[in-house]
Amino acid sequence: MGANDLQQKITLHRASKAIAQQPGPWSVEAIQALLDKPLMDLLFEAQTVHRRHFPDGDIELATLLSVKTGGCPENCGYCPQSAEFDTGVTAQKLMEVDEVIRAAQAAKDAGATRFCMGAAWRAPKDRDVEKVAVLIEAVKQLGMQTCATLGMLEPHHAHQLKAAGLDYYNHNLDTAPEYYTDIVDTRTYQDRLDTLAHVRSAGISVCCGGIVGMGELPVHRAGLIAQLANLDPYPESVPINSLVRVPGTPLADSEPIEPFDFVRMIAVARITMPTARVRLSAGRQQMGDAVQALCFMAGANSIFYGDKLLVTGNPDVEADIRLLRKLGLQSRRNEQAEVHA
Ligand code: SAM
Ligand code: DTB
Ligand code: SF4
Numbered sequence: 001m002g003a004n005d006l007q008q009k010i011t012l013h014r015a016s017k018a019i020a021q022q023p024g025p026w027s028v029e030a031i032q033a034l035l036d037k038p039l040m041d042l043l044f045e046a047q048t049v050h051r052r053h054f055p056d057g058d059i060e061l062a063t064l065l066s067v068k069t070g071g072c073p074e075n076c077g078y079c080p081q082s083a084e085f086d087t088g089v090t091a092q093k094l095m096e097v098d099e100v101i102r103a104a105q106a107a108k109d110a111g112a113t114r115f116c117m118g119a120a121w122r123a124p125k126d127r128d129v130e131k132v133a134v135l136i137e138a139v140k141q142l143g144m145q146t147c148a149t150l151g152m153l154e155p156h157h158a159h160q161l162k163a164a165g166l167d168y169y170n171h172n173l174d175t176a177p178e179y180y181t182d183i184v185d186t187r188t189y190q191d192r193l194d195t196l197a198h199v200r201s202a203g204i205s206v207c208c209g210g211i212v213g214m215g216e217l218p219v220h221r222a223g224l225i226a227q228l229a230n231l232d233p234y235p236e237s238v239p240i241n242s243l244v245r246v247p248g249t250p251l252a253d254s255e256p257i258e259p260f261d262f263v264r265m266i267a268v269a270r271i272t273m274p275t276a277r278v279r280l281s282a283g284r285q286q287m288g289d290a291v292q293a294l295c296f297m298a299g300a301n302s303i304f305y306g307d308k309l310l311v312t313g314n315p316d317v318e319a320d321i322r323l324l325r326k327l328g329l330q331s332r333r334n335e336q337a338e339v340h341a
Pocket of ligand 1: 122170
């Protein structure tokens with residue numbers, strides 16, 4: 001080993017020791033201080049944590065399907081599926097199982113390992129949960145990881161979904177508690193925390209993150225990360241969304257987030273939740289390859305993969321595969337291509 005290599009190893013070792021000694025629970029101030037660091041220092045710290053916990057450096061590919069679209073009674077200011085806003089989204093009923101299986105099989109064939117089913121409900125009724133349980137069983141039989149996002153759950157719903165084979169439940173906290181009432185007033189932050197607790201108690205892994213670019217202050221971004229990182233245990237999956245500004249929603253004219261501030265959010269999620277899958281989520285279509293590459297550098301190791309999110313667009317599959325290849329990043333899809341090459 002040359003002197004330079006040795007020096008690099010020592011620097012890396014010192015950095016990882018310093019990070020390992022950071023105490024939890026995380027205060028908003030400590031997170032704010034991370035967000036305020038010089039970008040290169042923050043990236044170095046995040047990448048150090050990332051490599052320690054994910055030495056393989058693979059990128060998880062998760063595909064979304066809106067199984068029940070539109071007509072939602074909630075008024076989340078960012079959401080094109082709320083019945084309160086005129087966004088051109090037409091309400092549809094729950095999809096049939098055959099159609100869902102076809103979509104999941106196509107996602108699997110394209111290289112996705114996780115299939116996430118979204119429903120525009122405030123909270124599913126008993127009969128809705130029974131029907132979604134059938135969808136989960138069918139997707140599970142394809143050998144994919146299953147995820148669902150259906151709104152607020154009662155404890156017995158969570159148990160039913162677990163019994164059907166649900167691996168992850170997505171339920172986002174979206175922003176800091178003190179900014180939440182500016183975004184939605186048909187439910188409370190505590191409602192969200194209660195559902196997350198039911199999901200945990202049922203033994204389902206938690207997928208929980210938020211959205212930036214909704215006109216929030218930097219302290220609200222720090223507050224969101226503090227809430228996520230202080231969940232005990234913190235979520236296994238953390239989707240960080242950049243607001244997709246949909247005409248007709250109250251947040252359509254929000255000031256877009258500065259791209260480097262988005263990268264900072266990814267880095268701080270990685271540092272504070274070292275073993276989580278941090279997902280570079282909505283907003284990639286507006287982001288460009290270079291910013292996405294910085295997000296991977298900052299510790300993102302999952303993306304939503306497929307031409308559509310729930311109702312809005314996402315980069316197409318070929319563009320994503322090209323990007324991952326250009327960056328030399330591994331995904332199951334790339335591994336398969338190498339085997340066949
Ligand atoms: N109704 C359920 C709920 O609210 O939990 C599940 C579906 S909801 C569409 C899932 C998540 O998508 C929301 O919590 C929010 O974080 C995200 N989301 C919705 N609209 C978005 C947008 N325009 N831009 C970015 N993320 C969005
Ligand atoms: C998450 O955090 N983002 C996804 C998923 N979980 C359900 C949804 C993004 C929605 C973007 C706007 C739309 O297409 O509706
Ligand atoms: Fe309904 Fe979920 Fe959209 Fe809120 S985010 S309006 S709960 S679908």
